Amino acid sequence: MRKPFIAGNWKMYKTPVEAAGFVRELIDSLKDVNGVDVAVCPPFPALWPVKEALEGSNIALGAQNMHFEKEGAFTGEVSPAMLQDIGVKYVILGHSERRAYFGETDELINQKIKAAFTWGLNPIFCVGETLEERERGITKAVVEIQVLKGLAGVTAEQAENLTIAYEPVWAIGTGKTATPDDAQEVCRFIRELLVKLFGREIADKVRIQYGGSVKPENIKELIAKPDIDGALVGGASLKVESFTAIVKGSI
């Protein structure tokens, strides 16, 4: 079936020097681990030193955001061409922190997703409802709009390289995890949307991660669910011990 995929979203943590030292320890800690895809997603300034430190390991490199244009007068932005040149494999797009704090819309995220595919980068496309939306009973409606708008114009061939991260906003950094059954229900719903968009064969290849307070203690019950194929890990990805335990817990 689908190989588990664990990605660490470091957010705005770790300087380039700290990041390189961290991955050297992580490589050692994960050296005998097989049967799972692992990626780390450091902040932009750490991408190059981390790429160098990862050389020869089977840990992949991801970024946390990007602009959709190749280049231009966009002060402070980073382009897909730059990420490709560094050797980045994955790019997190549509994270709820980008949506909430930086005003990213579904339309903008869609442009970024299409640009990522154009540049051979594999998007980790984040969707998820807020607490208020969950309490109003509109979780699926919200996620459906995010998925359909985010993936508009994406081809089935491109979708083979897509990862979706279901991250309920109320579970991020709060210590509250969705119950495995609740997370599974939304991940199954997302897969059915993918079936409608791309057909069953492609939809069955797309990995759907759960994100939101994933820890060594809860990874096993989450990954046991049929439509949860991995995790996008924030806080617990910042320590070698907890990230290693999550990676090992996923296989």
Ligand SMILES: O=C(CO)COP(=O)(O)O
């Ligand atoms: O936002 C997340 C990953 O992208 C989840 O963060 P936490 O694991 O810290 O809750």
